[in-house]
Structures are given as structure tokens and as C-alpha cells.
Amino acid sequence: MAVRGAIEVETELCKGCGVCVVSCPSETIAMSKQVNGKGYNYMYMAHPEKCTGCVNCAVVCPDTVITVYRVKI
Amino acid sequence: MDITDIIKPENKVYGKSRLLLDKVMHFCPGCSHGTIHKIIAETIDELDIQEQVIGISPVGCAVLAYDYIDIDWQEAAHGRAPALATAIKRLYPDKYVFTYQGDGDLASIGTGEIIHTCNRGDNVTIIFVNNAIYGMTGGQMAPTTLEGMKTATTPKGRSYISSGFPMKITEMLAILPGVVYATRQSVDTPAAERKAKKAVIKAFKCQKLKKGTSFIEFVSTCSSGWKMTPTEANTWMRENMFPVFPPGDVKDETGF
Ligand SMILES: Cc1ncc(C[n+]2csc(CCOP(=O)(O)OP(=O)(O)O)c2C)c(N)n1
Ligand code: SF4
Ligand code: SF4
Ligand code: SF4
Ligand SMILES: [Mg+2]
Numbered sequence: 001m002a003v004r005g006a007i008e009v010e011t012e013l014c015k016g017c018g019v020c021v022v023s024c025p026s027e028t029i030a031m032s033k034q035v036n037g038k039g040y041n042y043m044y045m046a047h048p049e050k051c052t053g054c055v056n057c058a059v060v061c062p063d064t065v066i067t068v069y070r071v072k073i
Numbered sequence: 074m075d076i077t078d079i080i081k082p083e084n085k086v087y088g089k090s091r092l093l094l095d096k097v098m099h100f101c102p103g104c105s106h107g108t109i110h111k112i113i114a115e116t117i118d119e120l121d122i123q124e125q126v127i128g129i130s131p132v133g134c135a136v137l138a139y140d141y142i143d144i145d146w147q148e149a150a151h152g153r154a155p156a157l158a159t160a161i162k163r164l165y166p167d168k169y170v171f172t173y174q175g176d177g178d179l180a181s182i183g184t185g186e187i188i189h190t191c192n193r194g195d196n197v198t199i200i201f202v203n204n205a206i207y208g209m210t211g212g213q214m215a216p217t218t219l220e221g222m223k224t225a226t227t228p229k230g231r232s233y234i235s236s237g238f239p240m241k242i243t244e245m246l247a248i249l250p251g252v253v254y255a256t257r258q259s260v261d262t263p264a265a266e267r268k269a270k271k272a273v274i275k276a277f278k279c280q281k282l283k284k285g286t287s288f289i290e291f292v293s294t295c296s297s298g299w300k301m302t303p304t305e306a307n308t309w310m311r312e313n314m315f316p317v318f319p320p321g322d323v324k325d326e327t328g329f
């Protein structure tokens with residue numbers, strides 16, 4: 001059975017550390033060129049269609065700003 | 074399928090633990106302290122012991138732990154958290170008591186306290202965050218600093234001739250009969266993070282079963298002190314810290 005995932009990022013609380021990006025097995029996420037209110041480049045879903053909802057990015061985020069959703073299709 | 078069809082409450086598989094307070098952590102981007110705080114909060118929530126846990130925060134970057142995890146806390150003088158843990162556990166033997174300490178706090182100024190708490194086999198959990206440096210005060214050498222590692226006080230790199238060797242605290246404490254569980258973990262990858270969480274669960278179980286001291290070292294990063302990006306720091310940690318401080322159980326006499 002296939003799964004699709006999606007994440008929500010609290011962009012204003014992201015510190016731009018990038019540890020989520022290297023933990024994503026599907027290269028779904030990337031760092032933005034824009035900065036948030038704190039001046040950090042924030043993480044976003046560059047390829048939303050690739051997300052499997054594996055939660056890897058969220059468990060390694062030190063600031064816990066990622067929420068993960070998953071559906072079976 | 075549109076992502077708005079996926080992002081619905083019924084499809085949520087991971088979110089912020091209700092034990093993590095809304096206050097934004099003051100840690101630098103990518104700091105291991107944040108991830109370790111999260112593991113502790115999630116574990117306490119999953120074990121459903123929020124009302125029974127008392128944490129003791131250190132002097133060091135984690136001094137404000139009490140602002141981030143919604144449990145009872147006490148703040149200790151530098152290095153003295155294990156002594157407070159002993160006292161609290163004796164007053165409240167049925168509470169879960171843990172200290173949260175950096176390597177400057179535990180392995181330098183607090184060496185005496187930690188040895189005696191472990192030697193008494195006090196039924197508490199020690200969370201030891203080893204980032205090989207004094208993070209809070211600007212990156213000075215700690216007893217755990219690697220040979221050759223540059224810090225604010227070892228600009229040419231730590232030399233054993235003047236400063237001795239990186240101190241392997243977990244191995245040292247594991248030889249004490251009072252220590253029932255001593256393990257070394259990290260939080261640099263999702264797999265490591267999940268393993269580390271199991272170690273924290275096991276440590277709390279040691280307390281429940283009154284087994285003795287449980288000790289978890291987290292080999293950690295301090296990207297600011299190490300002057301690297303957070304992802305470079307994780308790679309550097311794996312390549313340089315792990316050979317000296319290898320992850321895995323050092324002692325397990327829990328029997329479960
Ligand atoms: C009695 C006393 N001595 C020295 C200090 C200064 N001081 C504050 S934090 C710290 C070291 C912290 O390093 P560590 O425990 O490794 O924590 P980290 O910040 O790296 O997590 C020192 C020496 C102090 N606050 N109190
Ligand atoms: S949930 Fe998994 S697949 Fe989706 S962005 Fe996060 S790490 Fe990548
Ligand atoms: S791990 Fe968290 S704080 Fe760091 S870049 Fe990713 S979302 Fe932002
Ligand atoms: S100084 Fe180091 S230990 Fe302290 S918050 Fe920054 S990265 Fe973390
Ligand atoms: Mg330190």
C-alpha cells in the first residue's frame with residue numbers, strides 16, 4: 001500500500017539549522033532563500049509530492065517545529 | 074492528491090509533545106540540547122509520569138531546562154545536581170528523579186558529586202550531555218575535549234602533556250557496583266534519536282524497579298563552540314568523537 005505524507009513547518013520558529021534536510025530520505029525538503037523574522041533561512045517542502053510522512057525530519061528537529069501527516073492511498 | 078487533503082488532524086502522525094512548553098528554546102540552531110530535551114519530554118509523556126518526575130537542571134547552556142519541559146524542576150549550583158538528586162530521591166523515593174548535566178558541569182567542577190551519587194547507587198537517572206566543550210561560557214576546554222581539539226583555552230589544540238586526556242566518564246562510572254545501566258547515545262540521526270529514546274525509557278524503568286543508578290551519556294555537538302555549521306558538527310562528531318566516545322551500552326545489569 002502506498003503512502004503520501006505532508007509536513008507543516010512553523011516557519012517563524014525555524015532556526016535554519018538544516019539537520020532536517022539531511023535526514024529526509026526522499027529529498028522533499030530544502031532551505032528557503034528567504035529569511036524569517038529572526039533572519040534564518042527556513043525549511044520548506046521543495047517537492048511536496050515526494051513526502052512519505054516518515055517523520056524523520058520532525059524527530060531530529062531540535063526546536064520541534066515540524067508536524068507530520070500521513071495517509072494511505 | 075493535494076497536500077491540504079493530507080494535512081488534517083486525523084492524519085497527524087507526529088507533532089510537538091504536550092510536555093514541551095511554548096517558550097522558544099534559547100539554544101543555538103541545531104544544538105543537541107534541544108533534541109535531548111524533546112526526547113525527555115516525549116518519554117515522560119509516553120510513560121505517563123509527568124506528575125511523578127523531578128528534574129534537576131545544571132549550570133551550563135541547559136540551565137533553563139525548567140522553562141521548556143513541563144515537569145517539576147530544581148536548579149542546582151554548578152556540578153552539584155547529583156547531590157540534589159540524592160536528597161530529593163531520599164525525600165521522595167517514589168518520584169522519578171533525574172539530573173541533566175553538561176560535561177563541564179558533570180566531568181569538571183562536579184566530578185566529586187557524580188562519583189559519590191553513582192557509588193551510593195542512588196536510584197536516580199543521570200543525563201550527561203557531552204559536547205566536549207564549555208558551551209555556555211564561550212567554548213573553553215572541558216575534561217572531555219579531544220586531543221588536538223581547538224577551543225578558546227586551547228588555541229593550538231588540546232595537548233595531553235599540559236592538559237591530560239579526554240575523560241571517559243561513562244566507562245569510569247560503569248565500574249562502580251551502584252551503577253546498573255550505563256550507556257552512550259547520540260541524537261544526530263533519526264535512528265540514533267529513536268535508540269536514545271529507548272535508553273531513556275530503560276533508565277526510568279530502572280528507577281521504577283529500584284535497580285540503582287542509570288547513566289546516559291549523549292555524545293553531542295556544540296556548533297557554536299566548535300565553530301561549524303550544525304550539519305558539519307554532526308559529521309565531525311561522528312568522525313572524531315565516536316572513536317573516543319563510542320555509542321552503545323557500556324554496562325547493562327538491568328536484567329530487562
Ligand atoms: C561555580 C561556578 N563556576 C564557574 C561558572 C561558569 N560556568 C558557567 S557554565 C560553565 C561550563 C558549562 O559547560 P558544560 O557543563 O559543558 O555545559 P554546556 O554549556 O556545554 O552545555 C562554567 C564554567 C559558574 N557559573 N559557576
Ligand atoms: S516526513 Fe519524511 S519524507 Fe516527509 S519531509 Fe519529513 S523526512 Fe522527508
Ligand atoms: S531542523 Fe527544525 S529548526 Fe532546523 S532547519 Fe529544520 S525545521 Fe528548521
Ligand atoms: S553554545 Fe553550544 S551547547 Fe550552548 S546552545 Fe549553543 S550550540 Fe548549544
Ligand atoms: Mg559542554
